[in-house]
Amino acid sequence: xxxxxxxxxxxxxxxxxxxxxxxxxxxxxxxxxxxxxxxxxxxxxxxxxxxxxxxxxxxxxxxxxxxxxxxxxxxxxxxxxxxxxxxxxxxxxxxxxxxxxxxxxxxxxxxxxxxxxxxxxxxxxxxxxxxxxxxxxxxxxxxxxxxxxxxxxxxxxxxxxxxxxxxxxxxxxxxxxxxxxxxxxxxxxxxxxxxxxxxxxxxxxxxxxxxxxxxxxxxxxxxxxxxxxx
Amino acid sequence: xxxxxxxxxxxxxxxxxxxxxxxxxxxxxxxxxxxxxxxxxxxxxxxxxxxxxxxxxxxxxxxxxxxxxxxxxxxxxxxxxxxxxxxxxxxxxxxxxxxxxxxxxxxxxxxxxxxxxxxxxxxxxxxxxxxxxxxxxxxxxxxxxxxxxxxxxxxxxxxxxxxxxxxxxxxxxxxxxxxxx
Ligand SMILES: [Zn+2]
Numbered sequence: 324x325x326x327x328x329x330x331x332x333x334x335x336x337x338x339x340x341x342x343x344x345x346x347x348x349x350x351x352x353x354x355x356x357x358x359x360x361x362x363x364x365x366x367x368x369x370x371x372x373x374x375x376x377x378x379x380x381x382x383x384x385x386x387x388x389x390x391x392x393x394x395x396x397x398x399x400x401x402x403x404x405x406x407x408x409x410x411x412x413x414x415x416x417x418x419x420x421x422x423x424x425x426x427x428x429x430x431x432x433x434x435x436x437x438x439x440x441x442x443x444x445x446x447x448x449x450x451x452x453x454x455x456x457x458x459x460x461x462x463x464x465x466x467x468x469x470x471x472x473x474x475x476x477x478x479x480x481x482x483x484x485x486x487x488x489x490x491x492x493x494x495x496x497x498x499x500x501x502x503x504x505x506x507x508x509x510x511x512x513x514x515x516x517x518x519x520x521x522x523x524x525x526x527x528x529x530x531x532x533x534x535x536x537x538x539x540x541x542x543x544x545x546x547x548x549x550x551x552x553x
Numbered sequence: 554x555x556x557x558x559x560x561x562x563x564x565x566x567x568x569x570x571x572x573x574x575x576x577x578x579x580x581x582x583x584x585x586x587x588x589x590x591x592x593x594x595x596x597x598x599x600x601x602x603x604x605x606x607x608x609x610x611x612x613x614x615x616x617x618x619x620x621x622x623x624x625x626x627x628x629x630x631x632x633x634x635x636x637x638x639x640x641x642x643x644x645x646x647x648x649x650x651x652x653x654x655x656x657x658x659x660x661x662x663x664x665x666x667x668x669x670x671x672x673x674x675x676x677x678x679x680x681x682x683x684x685x686x687x688x689x690x691x692x693x694x695x696x697x698x699x700x701x702x703x704x705x706x707x708x709x710x711x712x713x714x715x716x717x718x719x720x721x722x723x724x725x726x727x728x729x730x731x732x733x734x
Pocket of ligand 1: 325326327329351355356357358359
């Protein structure tokens with residue numbers, strides 16, 4: 324048995340709260356001064372721990388905790404009701420849909436950029452043609468890009484509309500209460516708002532506010548419809 | 554392990570906002586939580602602050618408690634994590650003041666040494682991970698498996714931390730002996 328073996332096995336014994344060395348280990352400790360010392364120190368530690376672990380001064384925390392509790396707990400109680408109501412599931416589903424919509428937008432943005440690059444590449448004119456058509460190209464390209472953006476924007480609006488409608492149907496089907504409007508406001512406070520980034524990728528950037536407003540109004544409509552139906 | 558029915562009722566009472574239940578909840582577990590905080594943090598004032606935080610946090614998250622599992626390890630998890638965070642926020646090696654446990658009774662032996670105080674001092678020199686393991690194993694008397702559950706880490710890791718804690722503490726006591734001789 325090596326000294327390392329001895330130490331490992333002693334530690335395992337202590338893990339099981341055994342305080343006696345079995346024969347083999349005892350024999351090693353008898354002949355090995357280092358391990359004998361180690362065992363002595365670990366025994367001393369065990370002995371000291373016995374005095375340390377039992378002593379505890381009395382304490383009264385209830386008054387202090389309960390004094391601080393109302394403010395803390397009131398919000399928790401509300402949250403508890405929200406989390407246990409089935410409303411949570413369609414709402415979180417809706418947040419997922421919203422996040423998907425944001426992803427879709429980004430994907431569309433990327434797609435647009437790729438197709439846009441392809442368009443520019445295809446339109447790379449020869450040096451002679453470039454000079455001749457310079458003015459035409461510039462004036463033609465800008466509206467084309469705008470049109471693309473318009474199409475994209477409408478596509479995105481439709482996508483959002485479909486998602487919002489789908490979410491509303493889900494919420495309606497389950498016929499459950501939504502959380503208070505202050506906690507459900509789509510673009511205030513918590514994470515759902517973050518699902519639609521404040522800054523959209525480049526081609527959509529100028530339309531970020533418009534997109535957010537569109538989504539916001541759709542969500543508002545969903546919640547209003549829900550309110551009136553319950 | 555199954556849940557004590559009275560624990561479940563107590564929690565439901567707390568969630569329903571019954572003050573009597575909330576008070577009973579604190580009173581039932583304050584000794585355990587405070588004992589752990591005291592040993593991990595060393596100073597009574599810090600331990601009281603953190604123990605209060607632990608209860609507030611527990612109340613705030615009571616609706617997340619898994620009713621299939623007993624309450625004690627769940628609370629110990631919160632307490633161990635809060636203490637660890639507190640220690641990390643101190644962000645430095647303990648000063649001699651940190652090593653003076655202000656909560657231990659005056660019961661020095663004739664030779665001028667006190668076992669409990671020495672353990673407390675040795676403990677304060679350890680890494681927070683090791684401290685957590687040591688306190689949960691020795692003071693809360695949890696098994697290695699239970700410590701692993703409370704700390705949400707593998708048993709092997711707990712064993713390693715516990716072994717190192719023991720060895721470093723034994724070494725600390727050895728050096729103290731040499732210094733005093
Ligand atoms: Zn040896």
